[in-house]
Amino acid sequence: MKWTAKASPKPEIVAHLQEVLQVDYTIAYLLAQRDISTYEEAKNFFRPSLNQLHSPWLMKGMEKAVERIQKAIKNQERILIYGDYDVDGTTSVALLYSYFSKFYPHNTPYIPDRYQEGYGVSYQGIDFASDNEISLIIALDCGIKAIDKVAYAKEKGIDFIICDHHRPGAEIPEAVAVLDPKQEDCKYPYKELCGCGVGFKLLQAFHEKEQRNFKELVPYLDLVATAIGSDIVPISGENRILAYHGLKQINLQPRPGFQAIIQLTKKKELSITDVVFIIGPRINAAGRMKHGLHAVELLIEEDIKQAETFAAEIEKYNADRRETDQNITAEALALIEAQNEQKNYTSVVYQEHWHKGVIGIVASRLTETYYRPTLVFTKSGEKLAASARSVKGFDVYNALEESAEFIEQFGGHKYAAGLTLEEKNYPKFKAKFEEVVKNSIAPELLQPELNYDLELNLEDITPKFYRILKQFAPFGPGNMSPLFYSKDIKDTGYAKGVGKDQEHLKCSLYQKNKRERISAIGFGLGKHAEAIRQKAAFETIYSIEENEWNNQVSLQLRLRDVRLEKT
Template sequence: MIREKADLEMAESLAKEINVNLTLANMLVNRGVDSFQKAKDYFRPDLDKLHDPFLMKDMDKAVERLSEAIRKEEKILIYGDYDVDGTTSVALAYGYFKEFYPYVEFYIPDRYKEGYGISERGVRYAAENNFQLIVSLDCGIKAIEKVTLAKELGVDFIICDHHTPGEQLPPAVAILDPKRKDCLYPYKELSGCGVGFKLIQAFSVFQGKDPAKVMVYLDLLAISIAADIVPITGENRVLTFYGLERINNNPRPGIKALILRSQIEKDIEISDIVFKIGPRINASGRLEHAKASVELLISKELEDALARAEIVDTVNAARKNFDENITKEALTMIQSMEEVKQMKTTVLFKEDWHKGVIGIVASRCIEKYYRPTIILTESNSKATGSARSVFDFDIYEAISECSDLLEQFGGHKYAAGLTMAVANVPAFQSRFEEVVSSRITDIHMKPVLEIDDEILLDQINYKFYNILKQMAPFGPGNPEPIFCVNQVYAENVRILKDKHLRFNVVQDGQETKPVCIAFGMADKNIYPDEIIYKMLNRKMRFDLAFEIRENTFRNNSSLQLYVKDIKFD
């Protein structure tokens, strides 16, 4: 669907102020950029405009406790989750403090033996090894019992989290979370690593240290923002912009090694992190132990980093195999049960599915059956699951309605984790279906392709494209622009590598005939016994949705259209 047009008067005013056409002005206003100053901030991100970290509730307590620990030479344990956000958070905080303070170590819980978040085993490890302070990153906001235990054992906690708090907060020395109801920090969508970054930023100010030594960690922060799929708006956009700049110009050895293993031979974009770099970092925590990813990210020498990246890459290849096999099993289960096929939700349980890939499997199931999905497996005699949602449906709230059947849950609007007694699975399946059915609408149940505007093919030129490029980095809250042209037809249709399509698109009255690339559409059926390739060859009229990309081949560059969807008359 085409996004609702912005207020015409506002768009026309902005177009005049910043000297762009109305199409671009409309896109900017729809992204909240509706004045000259906002446009300046948007197109020229500035690190000097980051928010004061001391605006975050408890930040003063956190830096004072850290300073006290360092002054007294207390042992500090940096504790983080096992996903990309958690491991980058640990690498950031541990890397920063280890540069000048020797009595600091890091701890990542074992996904299979300890589960998500703060574990009793982790707390007891700290107490038994004489750590007086734990700094938790990307977890802890609901760990009331574990933080209470730590306090009883003489271990203080500083919690850095970005998940939604419960009604009661843990008894920590300081709790940094912009989503706290009593936190006045202006930007609420930081990643877990982002909260950790604000902590070291505040500590640097408090101690009078060189602020440049904080900014070297922006590469890790950009990876966390991209991989955790938080909005790339406001402060996150500034942090991501400069983080990507660092990744492309001066990456740390661990990230350089991941780029080489991923065989990326161009400037890194958000999509490269989401689909290539992030999964490799995630793999060790999914199948083995995430400590390997942290050790990779804190490597000092490229030779060491390359060896560690090879190990992580091997684990990632194994992860792909698990992912594919379990996805096939899950889809077969749905297809074999007519009642399940008719539901508004998918909740599947199988005791021997690999816990490390069930979140990926949930996403794959949504690609086939577009509805809120939870995939459960057995771990430590409990049913443990990962939940994924569809566009604009809050799965965290729906799970909350079933909390009496759960032992633990947490997450966001679009992704969550949960644990329950195995015996409760049937009751949960029934309740979750009931809750979702009462809230979900037909709009939620169909994949939505949001199109920024309808344009003419002659509008596609380098002047237009160069402005679009300046709108990057793209991601949630600032999506890559998608346009459409209507009533067009194709010429020079070819199949590439047996699965992709390449053709020129033609519009009546327009001179421009750009090349289109349609990935994976060579044998796609639009109607029974009708594939896109044959319909294009017959010069049938269609509407086309696409992104504009630059293609360089043998030093010659041109603009191409990456097809998102084709709709025939």
Template structure:
């Protein structure tokens, strides 16, 4: 599929030159820093050397004092407490974090994860009934609750208090809980707004420890859970999240909790340098699989486990859920793609809306993402649940999916989400009208540019500029993630060294050996996944342009630099 190479807007050249001189780094490194808002020596020092002391005062968060006081009272009176969270990775790590800390201080404490299929997302009526029946007087809700206005009122009538730790945008009203912790709520002057749900829970524990003069090392020991939440929930890795992720990854790589170690073992990444990408693609999907296939409670069980044998048994079960998830994902994705491919009408549309009552609800979000990636247009994948059509939607670059779905709200029972991802539920008989109206909205609003995948380019460099020192500094930009992505470069006029070849089970990938003309900088190895269609171009003897990231490749105990090729273009087809 054709891709646009989109050069990022360059920062002020004077600022770049000043920072280059101050740090004694080349202009490319300085430009990457300025593009990230880093313009002084001290800002660069804070970026490259994050410190836990850089974390903000948790009491700057609205209602933090009230939340801590309510938690203190529950401990003092030994109340019955439930730690409640969503069934995704952010929710289950949040619950594990809070439960592990509080279980040493409260005897009658348990955790509650709602069932994805019978209870759905957020605070469920069933959970409040359960709490009332069992004499629970406090629920600490994490990664959800900011829109549960009526449910919190019902809980109050039953004598149940709520502390809400959420990070989603609030609705028109904020719940009347004992304390609502959410940096995005009106009137909250907390300086960092992009914490994960687990991150907000961490700030509550930080505040509690500070007031009670408890050694903060006790909660720093749980930062591996926070790092997993940050990566899996795709929140920006900037500011406070960068500090938390940096130290959380250190913990994950040196001494993870028993349950996370088990997940790491099953993921096959033990002994390697675990990155944000490893969490996103290997750890996160396994923790998510429990809620998709059976029940999210299994993920919490393994995360709070301190018994290696029990953890291994849970790990086997969770890994089996993940294999089922992968099979469902693959089969349903292929079925969805075949449905479009076999219909001239569907292929010609600017959007995709597909419904199949037999598709598994737990993977429709993943399928929506894959179909969006393949056809690159706003996509809605629906299945049947409890007599209604329910599913997930995904968007393309700069297209406001949430707003488009909102224009169909009269056809929906409920919906929620943001610009790029949403969930929605409607009556099955409304699907044809929704499909027609959604297509009209997308056709009217989407631009030609938004229908072509783009690659954001950080800088144009030569291969000879990729020195060991250059890469050593580049590595210190990690952890990479949203708003701090791994830099992408363009190099023009490269040639095949004569040894490039197709690799992979079906010869679908390219293993490249690249050289620059008239430059004695050696051969640069590269890998281009699923780009074997460029083989004739690169072996033609003509120059071509590449865009790529730089990473390390470990083979037989030896580590070397490798270009991770994002795209390849004919030299004459691209002008700067």
């Protein structure tokens, strides 16, 4: 890994923050690094307020969307609440369905079948609406490219409201209203909402129009926070406010579905990272292994006993998902080795029997291994479907756009996308994608990089320092957990490899000849255990966390990488 220090903030801003906030240099430095320069900005950062949310009416199409929903309710129309099968989509459907069902009974939740219908708005879903006399579809976390589908619905007398956050194409569907802050002519100030976030803005506007108290919407923020974390959108601006308050809701008063999942994990308090790695995969597992509607049923369930039954089913789906993705990852790694493609600029693999529900996870694992833009294909009906993942700094969506002559359809983000193509075009596409990436990626992007915030002495890691550091959360893209660099570190002589095959490093550290000791864990760093146990000095990049063991809580370092110092 390449180690790089983040840009240093201006010393005068750091000094000013030290003075007005009465904090030490390191805290002031970390704040300034996050573009905070005044007392007021720091206050808003540490205490995000729902009053800081933007007016939903700034979003293009909001007036028309709210008017159409009000008309549907007035005329007793049936509404289909349609969402994608991932965490963002299922939480979005649960959000709108649970909200409207409180006072309007004619709502139906709908999640497309990943295998029969594929991603996004489907003809099958529209036919379902038509057969059930539904005249309004609210599409969440999908629909921005559903030109033909929306036109098809119109022919059947069905209106569409689209709430999406993906990049629009050149043409926008002719829906009653299209809510997507990424539309070029949308003046909404914050562009990085997830699909559930856009859905929440719709509820916020509707709620205002109905002259109801905003506080009634706060319990729904647990769903929004889960979508923000799981969809890996930046935790900055409005997302940070929504995530902060949603996380509070999860920890203080979780809905029965979340409560049932949390009970299975024995966790006392969840961070946004816990939401991503505990709640997110379980919600996702329903759509990957069975059907996304199972996740919605869990999230809208109000009876805790029934929620526990649903959660137990989903736990089994998650166990199946874990085993499946491990097996496919092993096959994919072997395929890359067999084809001698480790030195390619891309990793593109295909087997027709691979489970479509886990190819995105496998793509992420291959990206971690080879650190290349990656595509994992499988057979989907008559076509091939793929999940794409990228490396930091490289826009895989643009690369797919340049390879579009061999693609039937695609959509997504800078770092994650999905596509389908005809099987006969697979070899041509694979060659074209490799060529596009080779000609456009900067060589330094092919080496994983650790960006640390600043150098720290171990003696400065105190409980008080950590209490303030915790308040920088929730962490995620745009506000990552701080990473620190320390040098001249030694182990007390008890370093060892732990875990299966001793691949992880466990040690107790001190700096220079100082007496303070702090425990540390380094996942995947077990190979250094022998040298470190022999008291070889090393430098390291790490984050700081709490470790709970036998009801005792202590601080520990989470080592991200180590380098033995030359003697």
